[in-house]
Amino acid sequence: MSDWKKSVFPAIGVIATIAAFIGGSEIRTRQDTGLAVRKIPQSYLAGIESPSETAVNVPEGELFYQLLLLLERDYVDPKIDEQKLAYGAVKGMVEGLWDPLSQFLQQDHFEEHERRLTGNFGGAGMEMRMISDGTELAKVQRGGRSSDPLLLRPILQVATVVPGGPADVAGIQVGDQILGVNQKWILGYTDVVKVRGLQKSLASGKISAVEFDRERGEFQKRAKSAISIARAEDLLDMGEGKIVPLTWSRGGREMSATLTTKTTKLTMLKKSPDGSYRLRLFKGVSKHLGSLDATNGEITIDLRQSTLGDPTELVGVLEHLAPAGKFGQILSQRSGQPRTLATTKGAPDGRHYKLIVDKSTRGAAEILALALKARGLAEIVGGPMASEPVWIETTALGDGSGYTLNTGRFASSSLEARK
Amino acid sequence: MKSIAYFFLTAIIVCVAFLTGLSWRDLWANRPPSISAIRSLFDPKASSTKSPTELFQDQYNHIVVASAMNVSPTKLKYSAMSGMFAALGDPHTSFLERDDSDSLKLETRGDFVGIGARLGDDPAGARVVMVFKNSPAERVGVKGGDSIIEVDGKTTAGLETSQIVNRIRGKEGTNVRIKVIRVGTASPLNFTIKRATVVLPSAEGRFLEDSKVGYITISGFAQPTTQQLDHAIDDLLAQKPIGFVLDLRSNPGGLLDAAVSMIGRFAEGKPAVTTKRRGGREETLFTPVGHKKNIKVPVMILMNEESASAAEIFSGVLQEYKLATLVGEHSYGKSSVQNVVPLIDMSSAKITIAKYYLPSGTDIGRKLDEDGEYLSGGLRPDVEVIPNHNEDTVLGLPEKDAQLRKAIELIRQRSNLGQTNLRELIRKPG
Numbered sequence: 001m002s003d004w005k006k007s008v009f010p011a012i013g014v015i016a017t018i019a020a021f022i023g024g025s026e027i028r029t030r031q032d033t034g035l036a037v038r039k040i041p042q043s044y045l046a047g048i049e050s051p052s053e054t055a056v057n058v059p060e061g062e063l064f065y066q067l068l069l070l071l072e073r074d075y076v077d078p079k080i081d082e083q084k085l086a087y088g089a090v091k092g093m094v095e096g097l098w099d100p101l102s103q104f105l106q107q108d109h110f111e112e113h114e115r116r117l118t119g120n121f122g123g124a125g126m127e128m129r130m131i132s133d134g135t136e137l138a139k140v141q142r143g144g145r146s147s148d149p150l151l152l153r154p155i156l157q158v159a160t161v162v163p164g165g166p167a168d169v170a171g172i173q174v175g176d177q178i179l180g181v182n183q184k185w186i187l188g189y190t191d192v193v194k195v196r197g198l199q200k201s202l203a204s205g206k207i208s209a210v211e212f213d214r215e216r217g218e219f220q221k222r223a224k225s226a227i228s229i230a231r232a233e234d235l236l237d238m239g240e241g242k243i244v245p246l247t248w249s250r251g252g253r254e255m256s257a258t259l260t261t262k263t264t265k266l267t268m269l270k271k272s273p274d275g276s277y278r279l280r281l282f283k284g285v286s287k288h289l290g291s292l293d294a295t296n297g298e299i300t301i302d303l304r305q306s307t308l309g310d311p312t313e314l315v316g317v318l319e320h321l322a323p324a325g326k327f328g329q330i331l332s333q334r335s336g337q338p339r340t341l342a343t344t345k346g347a348p349d350g351r352h353y354k355l356i357v358d359k360s361t362r363g364a365a366e367i368l369a370l371a372l373k374a375r376g377l378a379e380i381v382g383g384p385m386a387s388e389p390v391w392i393e394t395t396a397l398g399d400g401s402g403y404t405l406n407t408g409r410f411a412s413s414s415l416e417a418r419k
Numbered sequence: 420m421k422s423i424a425y426f427f428l429t430a431i432i433v434c435v436a437f438l439t440g441l442s443w444r445d446l447w448a449n450r451p452p453s454i455s456a457i458r459s460l461f462d463p464k465a466s467s468t469k470s471p472t473e474l475f476q477d478q479y480n481h482i483v484v485a486s487a488m489n490v491s492p493t494k495l496k497y498s499a500m501s502g503m504f505a506a507l508g509d510p511h512t513s514f515l516e517r518d519d520s521d522s523l524k525l526e527t528r529g530d531f532v533g534i535g536a537r538l539g540d541d542p543a544g545a546r547v548v549m550v551f552k553n554s555p556a557e558r559v560g561v562k563g564g565d566s567i568i569e570v571d572g573k574t575t576a577g578l579e580t581s582q583i584v585n586r587i588r589g590k591e592g593t594n595v596r597i598k599v600i601r602v603g604t605a606s607p608l609n610f611t612i613k614r615a616t617v618v619l620p621s622a623e624g625r626f627l628e629d630s631k632v633g634y635i636t637i638s639g640f641a642q643p644t645t646q647q648l649d650h651a652i653d654d655l656l657a658q659k660p661i662g663f664v665l666d667l668r669s670n671p672g673g674l675l676d677a678a679v680s681m682i683g684r685f686a687e688g689k690p691a692v693t694t695k696r697r698g699g700r701e702e703t704l705f706t707p708v709g710h711k712k713n714i715k716v717p718v719m720i721l722m723n724e725e726s727a728s729a730a731e732i733f734s735g736v737l738q739e740y741k742l743a744t745l746v747g748e749h750s751y752g753k754s755s756v757q758n759v760v761p762l763i764d765m766s767s768a769k770i771t772i773a774k775y776y777l778p779s780g781t782d783i784g785r786k787l788d789e790d791g792e793y794l795s796g797g798l799r800p801d802v803e804v805i806p807n808h809n810e811d812t813v814l815g816l817p818e819k820d821a822q823l824r825k826a827i828e829l830i831r832q833r834s835n836l837g838q839t840n841l842r843e844l845i846r847k848p849g
Binding site for chain 2: 009013016017018020021022023024025026027028029031032049055056057058060061063064065067068069070071072073074075076077078080082083084085086087088089090091092093094095096097098099101102141142143147148149150151196199202203205208209210212213216331332333334390393395397398405406407408409
């Protein structure tokens, strides 16, 4: 064998070995990440560890994967549940939106959410909305930092009361604020505002330091026996047969009662003796909307106590109630093309509706009312609605948890409605 | 023949290299190679479930487009990473965004330029927990228990304690104006304080004349702390105390080695703390031999919920060896070691890499219930004393410090002097 052959073959062997190693690791990475194209900047071929003077942007999927590797190597407990970390990341994103209408829901809460979309309400039989200090919330929503994070602690306000449910029986009304559960306080931003007010009075000399210190002691005492929002929701939103002492306020007046949680079922479509229909946008309602009878040439639909409802039913419902066409748009805060709410099939012309609404008409039902009105098909009767015509999507995750995502508000545009 | 043998050998090496490449991730994480990775090579459909990265990426892609909120993709990305770390359920493992990791560097620095006071949380701003001896704050008359409501004319309302600390710190020699409220004083007090370099005193002794008790505050565990403790003990022993009170309240910990060598002043050549790293690697630190102090009087340790880490090791070991009695509140429950890994996007990852265990094998790690409220963890005091918030408390002054008072009372009960004093008391009125 000649000399050059002697050196070339081992060289090919070494190159093939290195290539095989790199190829193997690359295949594994693709298996693990599932990303078809991975563009790895030269600067972090060796991983993402290392302090640097200038920040190198790492795309989200790559960062997640690299951090997963880092935790696998370094974290004290080698048994890391990677799926759980992925769901944790989703939870982080949903919470990072700072949107009271987008919520990550653990397994039990998500099951309850899905049951509610079919009209079965557990717990106290109500829907609550979380309200934080508006200015402070807007600041973090824009991606800024809160200068007073305590002001972000939400308060719980009753948004819907399920008729015949435990909350309804106890006399709770839409708009009431839940103050405490199980003899524990819910510490919300309103309490913090009170303390801040005292601080201002102190600074301007209206109250003495001694008085201030006493009030502050009260606040700290309450803070120590506070219940978290999550735990309060656990008690109020789910389950049957639990005895829950509850305190709430209406217009500054405190009230309390002890409820026993139970499941309350609501019908999605029911005809009343007076010929009107009560409609709620639960899953499957569009299939039941065969033909609605008119009295005096007008169909009366009661949209009160409607709950948030399922917006995916909306298109089906509109197909039954209105002629095909555009109704309006779902607008979000981000720039870009808004989505259009429109139907391609429709009911024959000439129908007219009378819609009965109040402040418990929200979500999908409120969109329905606004959409029908925008087309001049309906007359709206009753008090102002909740002003929450939001399109809330529900996403299920593989482990039984899931999240709701506020994708925008409905806005009718009369120009477009005319086609 | 020979060349065929070489060919097969090379082929085998190439195959091994390929498989090594395929399972480098497992080997790196110190676990057996994944069989499913090899299996899915031959049958790509075998792994129909989505990988965690894909799962996350899908939801990211959905939220970034569909959400009604005007959130920036970068913010969303970092929210995700924070959530990912939070899912581990360990309060000390966290993802730190760029801003957060900057302030972390500042905090871990040893000495600093400031006014020389330790601050604690308070809804009104920050509460002065302790004023260091000979510090600028002490010179102008700032006292423990004062609440800082303004710094340089700006309100501290709503700021976190760390942010207030950052406002007070600054260039050496410059002035900072603070406004405080003090219990029992009708109007707020104003102070102008010249900033100076403050070296944290970590162990300081004082002889309490009234009770003849040696009182030592240990506020941290740094390199010189052991030596400072030696001086304090020697000085106090010369004055023949009836007991020692070691004050480790609000001691956040520090160097583990310092804590172990300090335990050596009370117990020689004994196991102090076992560190368990991942993969079951264990390391036990023993206390040094030849430094034991001749202490024959009762020793009390004061602690509270802000006593953490090395402070808990120090107290817990002395408690387990029955060399000291713990008085006060349960401690924090920090029983792990963290490593901060800087990342190339200038964020960083703080990861728990090891856990501490006391000689008895106890893990004092803090556990929280679903409310995020304290459930268990930390050392249990032998004698519990919860301070009254509304009381005017000055740490280190027996007449204004209920926990210290209790410790002195216990020392008296355990020493003969307690009885002598009683006799004296009986005699006095007569």
